[in-house]
Amino acid sequence: MAFYELANPHRFMTLARCLTPACAVAAVVLLAVGFVLGFRAPADYQQGETVRIMYIHVPAAWLGLGIYTLMAISALGTLVWRHPLADVAAKAAAPIGAGFTLICLLTGALWGRPMWGAYWVWDARLTSMLVLFLLYLGILALWRAIEEPGQAGRAVAILTLVGFINVPIVKFSVDWWNTLHQPASVFRIDGPTIHPAILAPLLVTTLGFAALFVALHLAAMRNEILRRRVRTLRLLAAAEAR
């Protein structure tokens, strides 16, 4: 029996079953509190009501970046320590990370329309986020392209790490590129020093989104483990049918 790849996650499955609902509840509560606080907070004198997009936009940006880091760590887990859960964690995280990155891009674009008069400008920070999104999409595509989960996991791990090394280079080069061709013609987003009244709800919603991520991630990991179990059983059944 080839349960070598299934044996280990047993304890994890039990743990995940308990933790998922807890995190989901925490996410709902924190997000509710955060949004209420956010709507009570004063509107920005310059940006008006649209500033409230920030309570989604910024946590999504942070999570998009954070989840990629998590995947890079998982990649080490896959390649160096060969931990059986590492590639499951990486695989489950990828679509969620891509989702948060997309939310950041979309909310940013919606925000940019009233602020800059265009949905999109080739600003350094925006563009590096778009590149991050592309990296996510490449990773998702590679997951799909290689059917054997173990193989796919190791391939994606390498891609994730190469991408990770590259992220600072991209960031650096993009900053440089941008200042080169377009010196400060664009409204700089890191402008307003953040007022505590805005910071508090921002932190709360960030925690809320983080809890949401943990809940989604655990559930996705469980699904992935079950999917692999089904796959193995089907191959075994195929073998024993004769």
Next chain:
Amino acid sequence: MIAALRAVFVRDLMIAFRVGGGAGIGVVFFLALVTVIPFAIGPDLPLLARIGPAVLWIGALLASLLGLDRIFSADHDDGSLDVLLLAPVPLELIAAAKGAAHWVATGLPLVIAAPLLGLLLGLEPRMLGAIALTLLLGTPALTFFGLVGAALAVALPRGGLLVAVLILPLTIPVLIFGVAATVGAAGGPVPFDMPLRLVGALSLATFVIGPVAAAAAIRQIRD
């Protein structure tokens, strides 16, 4: 006969989607390309908008070229081309079905994604619809011209560049009229519908020329 052709079409599509990274890969490719080009040109939005149609058309060209050289040679390498030649269906139609599958996997996603990508490039709103329409009419011509190059390279394990060289010159008219139609839609110096009709006419012509020439090439080259 319809069943056989559908089988060829579905098989090629299934392979493209399974080993190529899924149905969305074409869109992702265009997104990546449209992201990369400003890095080469500079983040100059008016300039990007000016050459936006060209960027999208060159993206379509690229997507048609990448992997095109394997359309027939992959089948040659694993022996399935022999079986295709023994099917009770003319090779011309089989070539057309394979071309259609390649277009669905690479050309169609661009057509669908073009308006969105146009936004990134700062195209005028009036152009967004036009670019999708011209690409819809024009990209088949790129793929079906490409079919001829792919057929000529059928026995070559790595004919990528060669195929590109063979078909790039053929695609020039499609490019010219396609871009002209898009620019015309935004009130450019030329009218919109004349080049558009020409693009459509080119595509219709390649629907015939491409598969017929490709089938002839395959029959002639295999000795």
Next chain:
Amino acid sequence: MIAALRAVFVRDLMIAFRVGGGAGIGVVFFLALVTVIPFAIGPDLPLLARIGPAVLWIGALLASLLGLDRIFSADHDDGSLDVLLLAPVPLELIAAAKGAAHWVATGLPLVIAAPLLGLLLGLEPRMLGAIALTLLLGTPALTFFGLVGAALAVALPRGGLLVAVLILPLTIPVLIFGVAATVGAAGGPVPFDMPLRLVGALSLATFVIGPVAAAAAIRQIRD
């Protein structure tokens, strides 16, 4: 060991030249590409000159992408990858030799032809030398990043688009600095030598990262 690596290099080059249409094919490809682009953009010479370096760099990117997905998968398909893995030479070096051969067949012709093509695009004379120099320093980085994508697609029969999607984001820094150095040479706002050094540094880095990651990918993926 040197003999083994030279053998790999020579073999890949021989195959590229024999089945890919000979040593001139790379130059012909760039010529075709540079001819096609004005058709897409329109015969606007100042504009062409403005985006000339970008055109040449995108041409280099394209040439690196076409056929790249077959670097390892062709060897996988015919069993020679197994033999390469049993050679008394680290797979990293073999991957590097294969990358070098691909570069000689696709990148080097562009470097040589670039000044000529620059004339066609109406580049300033001062830029002609600069573009050749930056391409010489930068195109290896494109190929060697591409090596990683090719290795990840080693078992996929038609991974062209997928490989492109995987490596396009990685090549962005090379493009940025490459174009910047070229523009800088013509007296642009930035100095010439700083981005040029960065391009060189990136190429040096990919000489290590590319083959190491590619070899790791091949070892990890083949089960």
Next chain:
Amino acid sequence: MRLIAENLTCVRGGRTLFRNLDFEVAAGRALLVTGPNGAGKSSLLRLLAGLLRPAAGRIALEGSEPGQPAGVSAHFIGHLDAAKGALRAAENLAFMQALLGGGGRTVAEALRAVGLDGLAEVPVRMFSAGQRRRLALARLIVAPRPLWLLDEPTTALDAEGQETFAALAAKHLAGGGIVVAATHAPLKISAQEIRLGAGGAA
């Protein structure tokens, strides 16, 4: 039904492999093509399938629709297995069935007949050499065709697989079919034999 080759000459790569070959195979009969490596066995089969053009001579399949090339009434299984690694066994076979016109056994039956019923849903990429060969043989029965052109059909097959093949071929012959097979190994079917060139490997 009768396969007739008259005066057949085959030239490949500028070299004449055989000339003035004449043979006939009647319905229900098998023809084994033997000879050293490079003698032209595979080339003869490709000629019969219409995949190569003879330098001289004529091939006819009497009793099939007139004017049709012999190939369209024939199955051809060459050295390669014509299966796509990315597709599952059943998908590969269903494709062949649809392409070749169907009318024979179902995909499931054919897979069972060649002993692959447990592997229908496994991608062919994972198949062993013998399993791939079995899948290629399954093609013969999902779309019935009177003429089977088989190039070393039992390569990579185990003893049981060779029996399976012999049974399939015997049934095909009993139904009035024709088998032409190139082989170096004994095939366990009663057959006339034609031996090509004694020139050796070169």
Next chain:
Amino acid sequence: MRLIAENLTCVRGGRTLFRNLDFEVAAGRALLVTGPNGAGKSSLLRLLAGLLRPAAGRIALEGSEPGQPAGVSAHFIGHLDAAKGALRAAENLAFMQALLGGGGRTVAEALRAVGLDGLAEVPVRMFSAGQRRRLALARLIVAPRPLWLLDEPTTALDAEGQETFAALAAKHLAGGGIVVAATHAPLKISAQEIRLGAGGAA
């Protein structure tokens, strides 16, 4: 020199092909691996070559440089011939010689030994199946290695080619080499035998 496999377990595609396999092959001895299609013969050879990782167990080649994986002292000839169609036979073989370190017969001698001397300058694309196989076998003697791992080495070979192979193997064994060969056909070399899984094709 001695090839030792201890407690070997092989898992592929989630399925255990064999477990706790133990065997030893001494210098000058041959081991035939037999078994039905899909039993894991090719997989075992790939394990021995280091091209696959065992799920459990140990492989060692005593007497080779310590710490070296067995693969670097081994020739591996799989189902595929590892030849490039675009290159001539001599070019292909010269490449293999340079890659694997050389030290054996010259390219011309090796081609003569496998009966391809007339075809040295012909592109391999034009080769027949048996000619390709002969070219693969020529690799064995242009770069001497103590361990030969051969997957159905006589596929597509004619009777004379099989004799040639038997002679090569005999000479290798006489020189203290080791041969491990998977096969469905008798190989005409005296050998111990190991039979894998009786599970059948799946």
